[in-house]
Amino acid sequence: MLSHIKSRIPRLLRSPISWVQLIGFAVAIATATILYLTAMFELSFDSFHTNKERIGLLYMRSEERGAIISNSSMAPPLAPLVSKELPEVEASTRVLNAQMMLRHGDKEIASELKYVDASFLKIFSFPMDQGNETALDNQDGLVINEAMAESLFGSKQVLGKAVELNINGNWESRIITGVSSVNPRNSSISFSSLMRFEQSPNYKELENDWSYKNHAVYVKLKAQSIDAAGFQKATVAFINQHEKVAIEKLKRDGAKADANGAYLSLRILPLKDVHLSDIGKGEVETSKFPWILLVISGLILFIAGSNFVNLSLASAMTRIKEIGTRKTIGGSTFQLFMQFWMESAFICVLSLLLGLALASLLLPEYNATLNYQFKIAQLFSSLNISLFLAAFLLLTIITGGYPALRMANVNIINSLKGKSSVKSTYLQNSLTVLQFSIAMILCIATVIISYQLHYLSNRPLGFNKTEVISIPIGQGIDANLAIERMRNTLAAYPWVKSVSASDINLGRGRDGSTSTSRFGFDQDGTEIVTNYLTIDYDYLKTLGIKLLAGRDFDRQHKTDENAVLINKEMADLLGGPEKALNSTLEMDNNPTIVGIVDNFHFHDLKREVGPLTMGLPIGGFDLSYIFVRIHSSNLQQSLKQVEDTWKSINPKASIAASYLDENTQNLYNNDRRIAKIVIAGASVAIAISCLGLFALTLLLINGKIKEIGIRKVLGSSITNIILLLSKNFLMLIGLAFLISTPIAWLLMTRWLEAFAFRIAIQWWMFALAGGIALGFAMLTVAWQTFKAARVNPASTLKEN
Amino acid sequence: MIKLEQLFKWYSQGNNRSFVLKDINLSIEAGDFVSIMGPSGSGKSTLLNVIGMLDEPNEGKYYFMGEDVLAMKTKKRNQLFQAHMGYVFQSYHLIDELTVYENIETPLIYKNLSSADRKAIVSDLLDRFHIVGKKDLFPAQLSGGQQQIVGIARALAGSPKVLLADEPTGNLNSKQGEEIMELFTQLNKDGVTIIQVTHSEKNAAYGHRILEMLDGQIK
Known part of the structure; x- marks a missing residue:
């Protein structure tokens, strides 16, 4: 079996079809890898906390003047009462953003300070270099991170050392009670120093003020997981008691009660959703960004995979005689299957290596553009390796195994006569249509997103932003x-x-x-x-x-x-x-x-x-x-x-x-980031689809060389022949356009709904995207068919 | 009608030229029926291809209906040849996906004839060759002789003055071969100039004239 592969390798590498398979697959793997890394990073936010399943962020929801308002800013008395009065809650901590100047000797550095409660370090699992989770148990505790320690002291060993803080314009000295590691990049809470909430400005005056809301509150529940609906019900009495004034005001101003009859409800957002959620306007919704990435990378893999199947099947037709011969000399169906499958697997492995190499080449540029810090080495975690291995095996089995099975099953006599062709026009056509549908959806999305962003940056804002x-x-x-x-x-x-x-x-x-x-x-x-x-x-x-x-x-x-x-x-x-x-x-x-x-x-x-x-x-x-x-x-x-x-x-x-x-x-950096990824995805999808089309055209022409010759002898012009050869592809692409249009329309309408000011989707956007896809497809097909149409018929019609 | 003067065709192999056609001088009048014979590789098919302008000579003169073919622009030359020549092949070269009717119709489509005109011509040919009943069949459903008849019908659809046939009976049994030759004789009587390449002495004898070829030369 291995000797078969060995002898096949030079032939495989000489065939343009193999190269198309190889490059198409490699590009898809590179793209999918990068998108996968991004998605997993976005999904991994705050996952390093031991109690992540039990931690949540509190927010209030009300509905005023027809607008749903979600607000995660809380009043100072709330958090202590939540811990005390709600049996569901094990601990809570307030988190207030601030900036603080730190000074040591002549070094003065602004730090990102969070005023928190003592339980902060116990609820969360931020890694500590020195000191432990009790570092903030005393009122005057101060935690700084190791980067800050390094900048101020030139050393990380600063536990117990004194540092000066600029509080209300006066420098006060504090003892460092803990040194934390630098926040993991996938932490939604970031700080370079921590102090007790009680130290925040005006704390004494605001301690019991329910109207001054300026900080976030995180809670750790006693239950092993968060039941958001249950929590909301359990807090009804609590909110009605403490937010009486606010609720009266809401009622008076005609606010609407929610499904449970509450004008103001206290709700919980699980920690894993905090990074991807937007609290402020409307219902709290978790961003689908990482899932969009996973879907796009899945689609690209699908396109490349179906390309692979298509090409294997199509090139099988040129090997029908070989299959027949092998069978007559005693090759069993299983042996033949293994041979073909190993050929596919060989190309798949090469693609994987090439794809990963390509991904690591692209990553620096990607990181720079989108402000990430990915390395290819991150892929080699046990979870990723097993996921990748499983996906890869599945892909090889489907992409290599299916065509192999089809080829191995052909009838001996017919195949020897060169008559039987592995007929799979239906499957091939469906796969081509699917590929181009996906590519076109991404193309349409690209056009609409770009146009919306263009619209946003050019809409009059009511002030003159230039100069x-x-x-x-x-x-x-x-x-x-x-x-x-x-x-x-x-x-x-x-x-x-x-x-x-x-x-x-x-x-x-x-x-x-x-x-x-x-x-x-x-x-x-x-x-x-x-x-x-x-x-x-x-x-x-x-x-x-x-x-x-x-x-x-x-x-x-x-x-x-x-x-x-x-x-x-x-x-x-x-x-x-x-x-x-x-x-x-x-x-x-x-x-x-x-x-x-x-x-x-x-x-x-x-x-x-x-x-x-x-x-x-x-x-x-x-x-x-x-x-x-x-x-x-x-x-x-x-x-x-x-x-x-x-x-x-x-x-x-x-x-x-x-x-x-x-x-x-x-303001639209996030949208621009999505746009960049969708545009990149669309380009890759089109490129791979066109690669597939290129190879299919090549094979189609190979099968029709004689017919082209006959038609030329009968007086057909070159244009006629190009048209004849591309007619089928044109129809498939037309069908793909019909399929992709309504889907893209639905998706993009939903995306645009997030903007109060948005463009109307117009027919020319679809036409443009369809035109782009069609144009690339035609370029791919036309050159090949043009070459084929120009061949001298005397050479293709030679007898014997 | 056809006049070849000092025609050469060769392939370069390094510094050597290997000649396929060597100093061909040939004149064929309208209404002639010429058979070209000779062993494999003697240049018969190449000569036929050059006459049909499917292939170009490297040197020499070719006059077709008094015009210097090699001096013409490609487009004009193609028009001239498509209007006046029909081709018949040893392995018929019918288009597998098209029916008998559609196969015969194809050259007419390329001539931009209206569909009514095409229908008239094709029906006429189907009638003439007694294959009306087979018009909706595909090539694979016909015997070799029947396929060749369709091939000839197709070649005649454009009412050519010259019919070029490269071993038209090569894939047929002797009875089928005879039928085709009878057909050629009839066509020749109707005024079509025929040039055929053949291995068979018997079929060659149907022609008015036999050209023997050896090593690219006419003996």
């Missing part, structure tokens, strides 16, 4: 002072048009953060929920926001410290612009509305523009972002000059400035 630089102010400098200095220094440059600031960035800047500030207050007996933005003077001018009525903030008006601007949406809530202008809002300090601006997209385009109130920073929140409008022909150089100015004012600034164009693009 505006945004600078994150960051920690370690007084914001108001920083803005004043920037204003004064930049005034020297004629190309700087204006400078302003706000507490929330527009889009997503280099600091990678987006946030929303919302709060509700009672106005004329109903609760009004508004987004709130703290802005500086010249905000409208800097961002080019249109003023509809009233006026912008003015330094001349001293009373503007207690005035607000609102957007049109908010004005409508208050009973129209005329009524709203110059009236007062019944929120803290009762500010007067001095101006109404046109709606602009302060969120991404997945959401409608909500009501917005803007006030000056006095008594509100700190300003965090500086905006500089410039007018310049050299944007790169201007950015650098503005940045240099900023560095001279704040030498500790660590986060780069960026243009707003870039920031608004960054």
Whole structure:
């Protein structure tokens, strides 16, 4: 048997069909491997925690004004009461995001701090280098991670050493009680330092405040697994008791009760879903991203596999005589089957090796583009190896075994006469149709996703995003002072048009953060929920926001410290612009509305523009972002000059400035990532399908050489012959188009529903995608058929 | 009608030329019936292919109906030959997937004839060769002689002036072979010029003229 393979290898490697099989399969394996790694990484989030099955994130759900609101921000009293009063809960911890400057000697570093409860280290299983899970048992405990230790001390052995913290502008000394490893990359909670929640600013005042919600709460249940519905039922009494005020408000404002009759319910999201879920708007839904990846990689493997079967079957026709001869000299069906199967297996193994090599070549580029850190070595875990081995064996058995069985079973006499062909037109055609259907669905998805992203980046946002630089102010400098200095220094440059600031960035800047500030207050007996933005003077001018009525903030008006601007949406809530202008809002300090601006997209385009109130920073929140409008022909150089100015004012600034164009693009990074993967998948699918088509054409032509000759002698033109040979393929591709269109339409309609602002799916998108697939297919077929059609018939019609 | 002058055809093997046709000088008048004979490899089929312009000579002159064929543009040459020549093969070369009717119709489709015209011509041929009853059968359902009759009918569909036949009876038994030869004789009487390549002395005798070939030359 092995000697058979040995003698076949040179022939196998000489056949173009084998190469098509080999390369097609290898490309598919490389693609599937990379997508598999990505999917498994996304699915593995938080799986390193020992108690992962029992941990969940709490969130509240309500339905106000027809919109379902899920919110994972909790009030400080909730977590301790949850542990105390709910028998289902074993432990709970609050997790509050913050930033903290750490200092040791002359080294000063900003750290990503989480204020947590003592149980945090016991609920989760974050690996500790030094110290243990009791590190935060004392109120003044401090855990830093080893990277932070290395940067501050130049050593990881820092347990018990003192470090200084900048608390409210004063440096205080603390003893390090624990050193954690750097967070695993697949952790949804990341930190470089941990402190007790009780140490958070204003803790004493907020300790019993149910209206101030700013942190997440994780719980560990007593049960071995999480029953989300059961938990929701078990917490009804708890919520009704403690959130009485909030529930009364919801009822009064006409909120809708959920299926269980609750206006506000406390729910739990299992830890494994936290990374992939989006809590905020609508019902909490877990992203299907990893599953999309797995499906795409499965489809690509399927295309390559069916290619393989198709080609094996088709090339079997050219070996009918060989099979007959082998049988007459005593080869049993089983022996023949084994021979053919081993030939297939040989090509499969080669493809696997080539595919893995290709994947490891592509990974660095892939990692760089999509910000992952995959290595091919990750595949060699026992789970992955067994999965891969199983999948591979199955593929070889199907792709190699089926054609082998068919070939081995042909009738001896017929095959010797060269008459019998392994007829499998039906199977071949179905597989080709399926391949192209899949390729076309991916093609249509590519067109629609690209167009939607193009639409998002070109839709008017209500503010002028070009030529505006945004600078994150960051920690370690007084914001108001920083803005004043920037204003004064930049005034020297004629190309700087204006400078302003706000507490929330527009889009997503280099600091990678987006946030929303919302709060509700009672106005004329109903609760009004508004987004709130703290802005500086010249905000409208800097961002080019249109003023509809009233006026912008003015330094001349001293009373503007207690005035607000609102957007049109908010004005409508208050009973129209005329009524709203110059009236007062019944929120803290009762500010007067001095101006109404046109709606602009302060969120991404997945959401409608909500009501917005803007006030000056006095008594509100700190300003965090500086905006500089410039007018310049050299944007790169201007950015650098503005940045240099900023560095001279704040030498500790660590986060780069960026243009707003870039920031608004960054909002759709996730969608762009999906787009990239779908586009790559579509390209690979088309390429492999065309490879298969190429080989099928080759075989078809081989079988029809004589017919082509006859037809030429009878007077057929070259065009006629090309048409004759590609007619069948054209029909198959046409059929694939009919199949793929409705499926793609359904899928893409669902995808687009996630965007409040979206394109309408139009017929030309299908036509374009179909055209692309058809074009590539025709290119593949046409060249071969053209060559065949040009052959001199005298050479193909030779007798004997 | 056909005039070949100092025609050469060769294949280069390294620096050597191996000649398939050597200094062929031949003239065939309209209405002639020529049989070409000779051992295997003597260049009979090549000569026939050159006459039918399925193959090109390396050197020499070829006049067809007074025109210098080798000086013509390919497209014009193809038109000329497709309009005036019919081909018959030893192994018939019918298209397996097409019925008898469709096989005969194929060259007419390539000539862009209307479907009514095609139908008239094909029906006429089916009648003439007594194969009306077989028109819906596929080649595999016919005997060798019947297949060759269909092949001839197809060759005549375009009403050619010259019929080129490469061993038309080579795959047939003697009775079938006779029938085909009778058919050729009849066609020749109707005015078709026939050039056939054959191994059989008996069949060659049907022609008005026999050309003996040896090593690429006409003896």
